[in-house]
Amino acid sequence: xxxxxxxxxxxxxxxxxxxxxxxxxxxxxxxxxxxxxxxxxxxxxxxxxxxxxxxxxxxxxxxxxxxxxxxxxxxxxxxxxxxxxxxxxxxxxxxxxxxxxxxxxxxxxxxxxxxxxxxxxxxxxxxxxxxxxxxxxxxxxxxxxxxxxxxxxxxxxxxxxxxxxxxxxxxxxxxxxxxxxxxxxxxxxxxxxxxxxxxxxxxxxxxxxxxxxxxxx
Ligand code: Z5A
Numbered sequence: 001x002x003x004x005x006x007x008x009x010x011x012x013x014x015x016x017x018x019x020x021x022x023x024x025x026x027x028x029x030x031x032x033x034x035x036x037x038x039x040x041x042x043x044x045x046x047x048x049x050x051x052x053x054x055x056x057x058x059x060x061x062x063x064x065x066x067x068x069x070x071x072x073x074x075x076x077x078x079x080x081x082x083x084x085x086x087x088x089x090x091x092x093x094x095x096x097x098x099x100x101x102x103x104x105x106x107x108x109x110x111x112x113x114x115x116x117x118x119x120x121x122x123x124x125x126x127x128x129x130x131x132x133x134x135x136x137x138x139x140x141x142x143x144x145x146x147x148x149x150x151x152x153x154x155x156x157x158x159x160x161x162x163x164x165x166x167x168x169x170x171x172x173x174x175x176x177x178x179x180x181x182x183x184x185x186x187x188x189x190x191x192x193x194x195x196x197x198x199x200x201x202x203x204x205x206x207x208x209x210x211x212x213x214x215x216x217x
Contacts, residue, residue: 004087005216006128007209008098011136012174013163014147015194016201020136021094023202024209028092033213036086039096041074044081050074055163064110068117071102072124079128087128092213099125100133100181100189105163108177109170132212134205135182136194140171143194 009017025035041051050070054062062070075098086093099121107117182189190208192201 004090005092005132005213006083006087006095006130007093007212008095008100008130008133009136010097010100010104010133010178010189011194012138012140012143012171012178014143014145015136015138016146016198017096017136019198020134020202020205021096023198024205025094027202027206028209034089034091036082036091036093037096038078038082038086038093040078040098040101041071042078044074044077046077047074064106064112067110068102068106068112068120071106072120075099075102075121076124079125083128095130098130098133100135100178103181104174104177109166109173114177114180130188131216132208133189134208135178135189135191136201137175137178137182137191138194140168140175144168144171 009021011017021037025037028035040047041054042048050073054067054070083093083095099118102121103114103117106112107114179191182191192204194201196204
């Protein structure tokens with residue numbers, strides 16, 4: 001590997017990204033591979049502040065354009081502080097959400113336009129794109145149930161964050177958008193059936209990752 005490797009994990013809420021990243025990191029580390037686990041929004045001082053602002057359910061309404069700018073500000077800082085230095089140190093970066101989330105959530109579900117948001121993401125990222133994206137595909141009703149054990153329709157009364165609180169229709173738009181992203185670029189975006197048992201999802205993820213690492217060796 002000349003430089004590091006950048007792998008992103010995408011999917012709707014409760015798809016199992018965080019659990020999968022933990023297990024993939026554990027398996028790669030036991031092979032002696034140096035791994036960096038990171039997430040968006042967050043993982044920098046600025047990014048964690050932005051995360052609090054964005055996901056705080058009690059704050060004032062946020063315009064979809066302001067929301068987009070905040071996610072991208074967190075990303076720009078994350079790229080400069082974490083991703084680029086980790087690539088230079090030849091690490092394998094496992095990143096929970098990146099551009100595809102912005103295209104699906106802000107572009108499709110918030111209605112700002114997938115193509116427009118994609119081109120803004122390209123501008124912000126200055127060529128820093130994942131080598132591989134593992135998209136965990138799941139029926140949103142199943143994902144939401146896993147994440148919170150209840151339907152989104154009653155979530156507002158129970159203190160979920162601003163995005164979690166959105167209804168099933170919103171989360172269905174997100175799944176449709178992720179599927180479109182996968183269909184547009186199947187070489188980068190590898191689809192995993194996230195309704196399967198954790199061990200099976202992880203075995204399929206590791207297969208794709210090992211294939212990538214082998215091709216870059
Ligand atoms: N967002 C955005 O709008 N625009 C952007 O540009 C970016 C993000 C970058 C971040 O929230 C929010 O920001 C997110 C998108 C938006 N909002 N939503 N929704 P976050 O990081 O706090 O939330 P999340 O990414 O959605 O995480 P999550 O809900 O925790 O989902 P997950 O990481 O995919 O799932 P998990 O925590 O691994 O698993 C959830 C539960 O399911 C847990 O109990 C597991 O044990 C269980 N699980 C996991 N896998 C399985 C399998 N295979 N079978 C059975 N049960 C399982």
